[in-house]
Amino acid sequence: MMKKLRYIFTNKYLVTGIAFAVWMLFFDRNDLPLQIHRLRELNKLEQNQKNMALRISDTKNELDLLKTNPETLEKYAREKYMMKKDNEDLYIVTFDSSSIR
Numbered sequence: 001m002m003k004k005l006r007y008i009f010t011n012k013y014l015v016t017g018i019a020f021a022v023w024m025l026f027f028d029r030n031d032l033p034l035q036i037h038r039l040r041e042l043n044k045l046e047q048n049q050k051n052m053a054l055r056i057s058d059t060k061n062e063l064d065l066l067k068t069n070p071e072t073l074e075k076y077a078r079e080k081y082m083m084k085k086d087n088e089d090l091y092i093v094t095f096d097s098s099s100i101r
Contacts, residue, residue, distance in 0.1 A: 008014060025032045065072045077083040084090040 062076075066076055082090060082092065
């Protein structure tokens with residue numbers, strides 16, 4: 001048993017390999033925790049990219065509808081910009097979320 005331990009600690013290639021592995025995993029500029037952090041951030045950014053692509057697609061579809069369909073344009077103007085016709089009255093009802101129980 002003692003000879004095995006002595007052989008392990010005197011084998012310069014094994015000691016060098018272990019030291020190199022420890023250095024690369026924990027002390028290097030691109031160590032393992034940093035790589036894990038970067039991988040998580042990359043996953044978040046890829047998910048954000050997918051969400052933005054979906055939102056862009058939805059916005060393009062909505063723009064196409066606004067350009068081609070007058071009813072959609074009127075509906076959009078009424079809902080988003082609170083516009084009304086001359087002979088109409090507009091009532092805006094808002095709810096305070098703290099008073100609803």
